[in-house]
Amino acid sequence: MTDFVIIIPAYNETGRIRDTIRGVRKVAEALVLVIDDGSTDNTAEEAKAAGALVLRLPFNLGYGAALQTGFRYAMKMGYKYAIQMDADGQHEPLSINSLIAPVLNDEVDVVIGSRFLDRGNYKAPFIRRMGMHFFGVIASVVTGRKITDPTSGFQALNRKVMEFYASDAYPADYPDADVIIMLHRGGFRFKEVPVVMHNAAKKSMHGGILRPLYYIFKMTLSIFVTLLRKE
């Protein structure tokens, strides 16, 4: 597992980040890299104490940019594979093994962990579920295969995909379903595998009514122009 780095972007996850890192270290021997996205609490200190390498961003850039920082670090340090996961404990570390297998034996370039493939007990609020379903259908139609979890941040990838994620082509302001479509257009091989995701008691990422609307706009536009691009 030493060619691996596990990238965890974190913003104000004090109290949760420690358990997440510990859970991961029980399963994998890889370097755990936490990107502290300008947290105003003790996230960085806690992560460091739990045994992770912490990169602190001077101020909050958002999930996508923090994640991309991890990929840029991984590229720079020569890592062959990376796993990305959430800091809040939603992603079950035990699923890591089923996630990396298809990448290790070069079956695909990136594996996307889907919480919906196995009919798990993951419950999401209605609007969120509708949004995910809607863009899942679009992604499925465009890529020609069944995509059940287009917004999943639980992925394993090889260096080819890492290079793409670290590049300017990656939608760092809000990576989501459009990333899958970009992977497809870029000729990367990918597949979904079932993973376990827990309903963490977390603050909602999509709060209010404006954010979901902007999300739909942004995603629709991003997917539309991606299809227009030649690459």
Next chain:
Amino acid sequence: MTVQQKIFALIVGAGLFLVIIELVRRRRLAEEYSFLWLFTGAGIIALVLWYDLLERLTHLIGATTPTTTLFIFGFIILLLINLLYSVKITKLSSQVKDLTQEIALHKKGKHLEE
């Protein structure tokens, strides 16, 4: 509105819309900033095609002609876009300041370590 005016407005609206889409496609314009521009282009097209709405709007704001309404709303949108830019620039300036300070502190810190 005369047919000429309508055609001209449609060309402007559609042209704006297409130019913005192309800029986003080429990654010269981020999606975040494209929203209000696309909204403007779509708004112009909608108001011209749905003339009834334009007339009602004209009456509502007390303008004399529909062309005035288009002008006024175009102007208001420009004001809004500029305002948003001012807000964004404020944030960016603050971030640049923080980064600059970090670099200075970082350099000094390195000196001490050596």
